[in-house]
Amino acid sequence: MLKDIALNTLPGLEDLPDEVTIPGYAEDHPWIPNQDQNYVFRKDDVRVVLGHLSTPSPEGLLLTGPRGCGKSSVVYQLHAWLRRPLVAVSGYKQAEFEDLLGTKEIVDGDTLTMDGPLVQALGTPYCTFLFDEIDRAAPGVSVALNSLLDGYDLVHVLDSGRRIPPAEGFRFMSTANTNGMGDLSGDYNTAHVLDTAFIDRNWVHSVWYPTPDEEFRILRGAVDPDIADDPIHRSIRLANDVRYLYTGRDNEASASGQALGVSGSIETTMSTRSLVMLWRVMMLFPNVDQPIIHALKLAVTNKCTPEGAEAIHRLAEAHFGDG
Ligand SMILES: Nc1ncnc2c1ncn2[C@@H]1O[C@H](COP(=O)(O)OP(=O)(O)OP(=O)(O)O)[C@@H](O)[C@H]1O
Numbered sequence: 001m002l003k004d005i006a007l008n009t010l011p012g013l014e015d016l017p018d019e020v021t022i023p024g025y026a027e028d029h030p031w032i033p034n035q036d037q038n039y040v041f042r043k044d045d046v047r048v049v050l051g052h053l054s055t056p057s058p059e060g061l062l063l064t065g066p067r068g069c070g071k072s073s074v075v076y077q078l079h080a081w082l083r084r085p086l087v088a089v090s091g092y093k094q095a096e097f098e099d100l101l102g103t104k105e106i107v108d109g110d111t112l113t114m115d116g117p118l119v120q121a122l123g124t125p126y127c128t129f130l131f132d133e134i135d136r137a138a139p140g141v142s143v144a145l146n147s148l149l150d151g152y153d154l155v156h157v158l159d160s161g162r163r164i165p166p167a168e169g170f171r172f173m174s175t176a177n178t179n180g181m182g183d184l185s186g187d188y189n190t191a192h193v194l195d196t197a198f199i200d201r202n203w204v205h206s207v208w209y210p211t212p213d214e215e216f217r218i219l220r221g222a223v224d225p226d227i228a229d230d231p232i233h234r235s236i237r238l239a240n241d242v243r244y245l246y247t248g249r250d251n252e253a254s255a256s257g258q259a260l261g262v263s264g265s266i267e268t269t270m271s272t273r274s275l276v277m278l279w280r281v282m283m284l285f286p287n288v289d290q291p292i293i294h295a296l297k298l299a300v301t302n303k304c305t306p307e308g309a310e311a312i313h314r315l316a317e318a319h320f321g322d323g
């Protein structure tokens with residue numbers, strides 16, 4: 001049922017030795033996510049997620065970080081490439097723990113319990129349950145997972161207290177834009193404070209945007225081959241300048257970004273997701289007036305204040321000329 005998969009068959013991990021393997025499903029399983037052929041695995045994140053997948057202890061893994069930096073996709077794509085089933089749900093304000101357990105339904109006059117996503121995942125060997133955007137669900141929902149993360153069976157309260165022991169290889173992972181302390185940035189205003197007793201039962205790994213080299217490889221895979229490398233590099237420098245203006249972290253900012261002298265002063269950032277979107281729009285509309293500004297508006301600046309948009313457009317003009 002399982003076979004060893006060499007990690008150096010995954011894009012971005014080619015230089016690992018052949019002996020580094022991890023077991024995945026030998027046969028198909030409907031819950032194995034689809035592979036993204038342009039995905040680029042980033043070692044710092046992969047190391048943590050694989051370490052967590054391989055550890056036999058019950059604690060969870062919480063991936064935190066800004067929007068569009070690669071938290072959900074690293075979990076989906078590792079499961080896709082390692083051929084492991086993944087059951088993913090997203091948190092939202094009205095979510096309840098019972099939604100994870102199942103529903104009661106009346107079939108031909110009988111009341112039946114239909115198993116929900118967590119119960120199904122627990123019963124499937126080497127399956128991971130991913131609670132995406134866990135900070136958008138009320139803290140009571142995640143706290144109800146505490147005993148599972150301590151290694152105890154789940155008690156199915158909708159089904160007469162049936163006990164559900166985790167199948168071999170079961171893992172619990174979650175993602176959040178905040179690190180559980182609530183929205184400190186003003187960007188994620190629907191985020192809740194997570195209970196520290198829940199956080200304490202998780203490894204917490206902070207994901208950040210890819211390095212310029214990693215982001216180049218990501219975009220090179222997403223952008224038509226007839227587009228030269230140079231404009232792709234320029235767009236990455238632009239994104240890093242916007243990130244600098246947003247965070248004040250100057251490690252990747254260009255001279256033009258720093259020269260604006262407004263670090264930490266704009267309210268939006270530019271994610272890897274929006275960079276990929278920017279290129280999709282530019283490829284679709286190459287002949288409009290100022291294609292970069294046109295694409296920036298659709299992907300980034302129509303979503304922020306006029307002052308933020310103006311600063312980003314000025315930066316784009318500095319990086320791309322009037323193109
Ligand atoms: N390593 C990568 N290789 C290829 N594409 C990537 C990679 N990381 C991110 N992307 C691109 O960025 C998009 C956003 O990534 P992802 O959904 O993982 O972000 P996220 O951190 O979960 O964001 P959010 O907080 O908004 O949920 C992906 O759909 C993909 O297009």
Ligand SMILES: [Mg+2]
Pocket residue numbers: 071072073132175
């Ligand atoms: Mg996500």
